Amino acid sequence: MPAPERIPPGRVTSGDLRTLLTKGELTVRGRIREASNAVLYCSVSHEGEEAHCVYKPIAGERPLWDFPDGTLAQREVAAYELSEATGWGLVPPTVLRDGPYGEGMVQLWIEADPSASLLGLVEDEEPGEGWKAVGFAEVGEGRTALLVHADDVRLRRLAVLDAVINNGDRKGGHLLPTADGGLYAIDHGVTFNVEDKLRTLLWGWAGERLPSEATQALAALTVALTDGEPLATRLAELLTVAEVEALRERVAGLKESGRHPAPSGEWPAIPWPPV
Template sequence: MSAPERIPPRSVTSAELLAEGELTVRGRIRDASNAALFCTVAHAGQEASCVYKPVAGERPLWDFPDGTLAGREVAAYEVSEATGWGLVPPTVLRDGPYGEGMCQLWIEATQDAELLALVDEEEPGPGWKAIGFAEVGQGRTALLVHADDERLRRMAVLDAVINNADRKGGHLLPAPDGRLYGIDHGVTFNAENKLRTLLWGWAGEPLPPEAVGVLKGLRDALGEGGSLALRLAALITPAEVAATRARVEALLASGRHPEPNGEWPAIPWPPV
C-alpha cells in the first residue's frame, strides 16, 4: 500500500496571519503619539513583522470623541480594499498582550522615492504639483511640492472619502516593489469636514475616469445593506458611515477633487 499523499500546508493571507497569529512584542515605537508596539506575528509556519496599537494606549481626542483610533485604522483599510487600490497595509482588529487593538502589517519603506520637495521657484516644475509656500528659516520661503504621481492621486481620493485629518509626508510609505502605502489613519471618518493633507496638488481638478469608477463602486457598497457599510458599522458610528456615503456622493456630484474650504487648517503640522 502506498503512503498517503502529503498535503502541503495552506498559505495564509496577510490578514489571516495578523488576525490569527501569535503576537509577540519586540519593542515600542518611540515617536508615536499613542502606544504603538513593534511586533512579530506567527501562524501556520509563516511569520511577519507588524505594528500593534492597543486601544488601552490611546489618548482621548476632544474632536474625535466617538469610537477608537484602532477602529478607524481598520475602517480605513476596509475602504482601501473596497477601492481595489490596496493603499493601506493589511490591518485587523484583534486581541493582544495589552487588550484589543489594531494590528497592521509592517512596511519597509524605500528611501530613494522622491514624493515631496521644497523648491526655490514660484511654480512647480514638470512632474510636480504645488502644495503651498513654507517658511524655511531666516525669513525665507520655499514652494512645497509633491510628485504628480498616479499613486498619490489615488491616495488623495481615498483621503477625501475617509476624511483624513492628518495626511503627513511621513505617513506615505513607498515600498521596494513600487507600491505606495498610507499609514496612521486614526483621525479619520469624522462626520464633520476635517480633511487635512499634503496632497492638494489636484484641488479643483476633474477626477480621473478611474477614480469616478471606483467611487461609483464605493457608493453601491456603502448603500443600505451594502458589504462595505456592514463592515464599517462594526468599526465606526452610524453617523460616520452616513457621512462617508455622503462624501462619496458629493465627490461624484462635483466630479472634482475637493478644495480647502478655509474652515479648517488645510495642511497638517508638522507637514512631514
C-alpha cells in the same frame, strides 16, 4: 521545529495575511517612541509563517477632543476596508484583535524605500515638470520655499481616498513607497469624522477634474455602502451610524462635483508638523 517563513513584501496583498494578522501569536519587539499614541513593533507568527507588524492597543490611545475615546483603532481598520473596496490597495492589511495589552489595531509592517522621492521643497515660484504645488512654507531666516509633491497616479488615488475617509492628518511621514513601485499609507486614526476635517499635503490636484478611475471607484463605493452589502455591514461594526451616513454623503458629493476637493479656508488645510 523549522523556522517560520517570513512573509516577503510581494505578498502584501495576499488574503492569507488577514488570517496571519488575526490569528497569529503577537510578540512585542519594541516601541516606536516618536508616535503620539502607543505604537508597538511586533512579529506575528501562525502555522509556520511570520511577518512584522504594528500593534496599536486601544488602551494606549491619547484622548482627542473631537473624536470619541477608544475609537482610533476601529477607524484604522475602516480605512483599510475602504481602501480594499476601491481596488487600489493603498493601506496595508489591517485587523482589529486582542493582543498583549488588550484589543487594538494590528497592521502589516511595510519597509519603505528611502530613495523614493514624493515630497520636496523648491526655491522656484512654480513646481517643475512632474510635480504639483501645495503651498509656500517658511524654511528659516525669513526664507520661504515651495512645498511640492509628485504628480504621481498613486498619490492621486490616495488624495481621493483621503477625501472619502475625511483624513484629518495626511502627513509626509505617512507615505511609504516601496522598492517594487508600490505605495502604502499609514496612520488613519483621525478619519471618518462627521465634520469636514480634511488636512493633507496632497492638495496639488485641488479643483481639478477627477480621473476616470476615481469616478469608477466612487461608483463602486456607492454600491458597496448600500445597507446590507458586506462593506456597509463591516463599517457598521467599526463606526457610528452618523459616521457611515457622512461617509455616504462624501462619496455622493465627490461623484456629483467630479472634482478633487479644495481647502475650505475655515481651518488649517495642512497638518502640523507636515512630516
